[in-house]
Amino acid sequence: MAKPDTMNRDEIAEDYKWDFSQIYPNWEAWEADMAVLDGLIDDYAALQGTLASGPEALVRASELSDDIGRLQFKLYRYPQLQRDVDTRNTEISGRFQRVTALFAKLGTAASWFTPELLEVGYGTVGEWLNSEPKLAPYRFPIEEAFRQAEHTLDADGERLMSYSSQFSGTPRTIYQELSTSDIDFPEVELSTGEKVKLSYGGYSRTLNTARNQADRQAAFEGHYETYAANRNTYAAIYNASLQRDWFGAQARNYSSTLEAALDGNNVPVDVYKTLVETVRGGTEPLQRYVKIRAKMLGLDSYHLYDGSLPLLEDDRVYPYDDVKDTVLESVAPLGEAYQQKMAALLNNRRLDVYENEGKRSGAYSAGVYGVGPYMLMNYNDTMDAVFTFAHEMGHSMHTELAYETQPFATASYTIFVAEVASTTNERFLLELLLSRTEDPKERFLLLQQAIDDIVGTFYTQVMFADYEWQAHQKVEQGQPITPDSLSEIYMGLLEDYYGDAVAKDELYRYTWTRIPHFFNSPYYVYQYATCFASSAQVYKAMTTGTAEEKAAATERYLDLLRSGGNDHPMEQLRKAGVDLSDPATIQAVVDQMSDLVDRLEVEAERIQSSS
Template identity: 55%
Template structure:
């Protein structure tokens, strides 16, 4: 655990944040939080560039130290795997959950084969934002300047209405979660950031939010309520020792809820700006939760293979892996900044929990498959009803089996590359909708 501890100290306690001056004269240090806010809300590309360079230089300054820490983690992982007769660090990491190495490899291979929608999206954004060059720090800004505020009551009503396709029992459970004082909703002094749902067996889940009225907050509410319902159904149907579900399936219910909310909100609005913002909200989930996390999983796989083949690890080698991956996944529409290559130094999961991030992508792909089986008109009403019941059984199963088996019972076999195609299919569908709405907004 020592390398992880050293990384935490270097990237938090000892890091030196660089100060910048924005185009409006504001001066501020660029921390992780400040960077996230600027790239998501500041419509001046030069300001986003300044924030990007300031943040990434904070890590680039110590690139040799970060590379040395990461090398020791890679060597530790392989030594541990060898001592237990595993052929690789990956095999050792996947074994406790009985996940075949082929699933990890299939995820990467299938995603690389289906990057066309991602490249199409970047080209669309570049044109819509009117940018001569598109950079990584342009990924988070919305195409339209949309700032509608949703009251918490409106958010609750929208989420509740959206889950009706899952039946009365699910709806009533969600209604209970929203109405019994289980949620700490608003930001207060000294409250931690973000959102989460934590389950207390034989009591109920508790949820932390920092609700601020944005569309993102509405989707966060739906997301965390997915975790809460998963926990409630697991607790009601499983004894304590096997009630906790694994990370491998943890994001299925949360992302499924988000898809339900998106469809419901799109049906209710005719405002082109709102429809564009909604579609972008959904697409950002695909890009961030599936494609980016698979890219990171690909990076981890390649970095571990370098050590396992007896070769050296240097900052330049790690930079080259990242440069090649971003080029492969995003294509030529995105201009590669030299500092972008150092992104491996600022992802805590690489240092604290190797071979973790791929599970975001597998959960997302599973959710996409299940959603398609439950809602698509290409299935009969009887088939959709059977798929819905199988999905609810998955949520009720907690940790009573290995996650691959649980998903197979629900109708998703991640050992087959085709299981990952549902993501790119949904991506293309949303891109068609986005192009249509952008043309409407322009009056074309």
Template identity: 50%
Template sequence: MLKRDEIDQKYKWNLTDYYENWEAWDRELSQVKELMKKVPEYKGKIRYSCEKFIELIKLEEELNRRAEKLYVYPYMLKDLNSKDEVASIKMQEIQALFTQYSVTVAWMTPEILEIPKETMEKWIEKNEELRDQKFNIMEIYRLQGHVLDAEKEKLLSYYGQYMGSPDDIYGELSISDMKWNEVELSDGYKGPVTNGIYSKVLSTNRNQEDRRKAFEALYSSFDGNKNTYAAIYRSLLQRDAASAQARNYNSTLEKALEPKNVPVEVFETLLKSAIDNNAPLQRYVKLRQKALGLKDYHYYDNSINIVEYNKEFEYDKAKEMVLASVAPLGEEYTKKMATALSDGWIDVFETENKRSGAYSLGIYDVHPYVLLNYQGTMDDVFTVAHEMGHAMHSTLSSEAQPYATHDYTIFVAEVASTFNERLMLDYMIKNSDDSNEKIALIEQALGNIVGTFYIQTLFANYEYQAHKLVEEGKAITPDVLSGIMDNLFKQYFGDTLAMDELQKVIWARIPHFFNSPYYVYQYATSFASSANLYDRITNEKYSQEEREKATKDYLTLLQSGGNDHPMSQLKKAGVDLEKEESFHAVAKEFDRLLDLLEVELKKINK
């Protein structure tokens, strides 16, 4: 693991686009606190005056934009070093401010709802300053059944900072206080098995015994604290259930979906479709087990390539490949991507106490930043493509939309990222003359379907079942949570997978469960959506004119931010997720790729 002072600055975030230093941050914080004092002056006045309402909306936007900067700066610094004491203190300060702000504005939505909808529509029609806000204001009326009176809203707002505690505690336990177990592998490696090292061993080490050692080392780190992780997760489930009840939702699932206007049936259809179409998944495992010559196939065998393929990609080369791969989306998109890949926007390598995984994060007034833990594997190259898809989505939506509607929903967030992974695959296959590499690339595509569609749907099913247990007043223990995982893996994989006891505790090492409940199903819906969009843009069964229109529609989707409900945005781009065949199409593509893989394997007698 590298030390930050050993890494060239061009591979690290340059956060001066946020603030030059903490002194500048402190000044902004003081100014925002003063600005917040103006909000109560409008209480009791906006229902009678369009002018006052407009003034308040402008004030709220200014506060939100400045508060976002204040929040993201310490958040990102803490992700670079979870033991950064100053960032931790500042993070608590801004969280306290957010709680105070929630209390300050708790009266706003109830008072807006005292304005007749017809009156509000006239105000919007007559005042250009409100037109950008139309979608968001009308959403308040659509969801008014879940808005409480001003006093109840104020009471709930006092708990804002506390409601984020499970996420904070999980982060400290799984990053700051994590004790990584050490192993000695047959290739000479001796050291800790971090999340990054684990991923690299699983994807490059061809010795199953080494993969087993890495698996047991990593999962034992989580298993040793499973009672604490279960207690954290139980508090999160109880929080979600209480919040749903307080806001008059029938369930936590409904509370997660209704703000996006996503029907519960879409979620249920997704879960059912994945299990109904598990045959290709089980075929995939059997094919891999045979080709790898394994007596038993374990989940930790899922990342190693069938063929000998340990090629490492220098990060700068990976950047070039990612940039070249997006050429089908046009010159303007490629130019913006080149800017997004420039120095200071991406923090590349794994370092001590750095947050694991990868993400793209951007706010309206500052360009997106991307966090990586780059190890040089093929999978890491695809991760760069994935996260840059997010970064470009944020860039395009911020450029095309006003602040009020720039923020796209999570439901469509993974469309651009998974689309770019498909472009990356096309590019690499086209530019390869190595049979083994082509097989590895087909496997990469298959792995994307497994990881992004099947596994994320399995995880979504787990979250759904865990939340239902709390809603029904049932107990949550480590064994209960592991039992849900055990049953789901059997439903998906049947008897093709040898289920390790430690594998069942996978729920403890998935940050999204603790950070963003009911997030992961959207990987699968987005994956299905991008599959349909990709087909319309690249499949030569369509005319050149049709493909060009599909490309334009897709870029329009990325530029639309949050100006409509996500299901409607996707329909405009040509994808209808209310149709079950939208999900079945993923399984059909899976089978097609398996056929191609079998043909290629026969060529090399595997």
């Protein structure tokens, strides 16, 4: 099936939309579990003061926490997923707010646990862990509490911090409402006569397909002017996020927001700094690629909005139903069991495929413990959408394997390892498509796709990480946060990363306004780059060497996916064969980019000589 012409969700076939009944059959069942959770929260609060009585009390608190956690997944996802496919539905948004309010109550009711656990002391708790088998699933999170003891407040302090939990999410909520429910994108008429609504999907598709630079410019200006018009509001929202992060860091005795953000995963600050510094020093292949693009596209002036266009004409479309089979075939090296699980997921109505009015932009995979992953896309039949599909399927399969292998307490994996699975699946897809063709044009386009993956997942995300770090340091140093100060940071980064390879359009200074991760999940995006470096190393191990070596590497990789969150993420990656503390791991991606650009030039010459 090709992409539907309609943006009306009711007119899209049911097979391409989520089935929410796998979570709850109706809102009445959801309401019933809301009441159950409310009661369990009271039960948990009543356990305060019992931990010192012995290991049985710790088991009781831990198992009740699991019961609460399982309910949280379902109660949160049921309205959240429905809100994301229609952000205009205020009734569902209201229900979602009720969930977050109840979770805030839980945060307060549970705030006693860690301080009380620390009061018991590791000597005693360690003996309990060794003597009570029922505590085995909780060993890692309990030991984590003691590792972070210096950043844990006393019971009164933790209770006070818990009161801010719902408020802390307010900047994110305001950003989402402004950027989805209330935003009004213009419509432009392209040189072809086609009229395009410059929603995220329409804008992205235009940049990917419009061969006329003036059309891309019009789409860029219409889309970005919509954000720029609200720059003062966006700056105020982002300032709230920055101030929140700095408050939390200081309250928990961290020297910086970066240290506070990384400590939860026990990631050294130097890993972040090394990543940024290594990539800043390795921008030459990026700039060389941009100059090649400008030359091949015949552009006197190259702009960032020219960066999504394939370098060769290609009118092929990639219908979703055809792509399903291709993506499934691409993961054959991971084994028949992996493929069977993916096939079941692809046919279970847990993918919401196409864009519709009111649907949030982008793509994601969201887990529901006890049910499985739900995957959102805005599939538009482009090659980029194909690789996005493979990317999100990697996340979904990571969730499937972790949920079926780990107990609830350690089932949720960290963001730090999450993107390994997604980018590894992209690499498998790329190699399958390359193996299917000897057509130099098609191979060139796929090679370009591989380079663009590095640009988007590695260079761009590190540039974003660089931006976040600089913005947070402004707050830490007491400097003002204004639209101009934030835009100056971003324009400086464009100069540092792209040099004279691109024209500096004034509107690009407001790019920070349209990056949801900045507002939703601070210090998140750097992990795209570390995961890209990790997946490159893992993929190489799985596809080179003897049959025995490849099989062993594949099993290590699957063990990584199965391990969920049962260890520190850098240790999980070390077990899979990756050491992110070594700058060479990051530099290898820069070198890979340089090699791919070399190969792209060779293929371009072959195409030119044969024409």
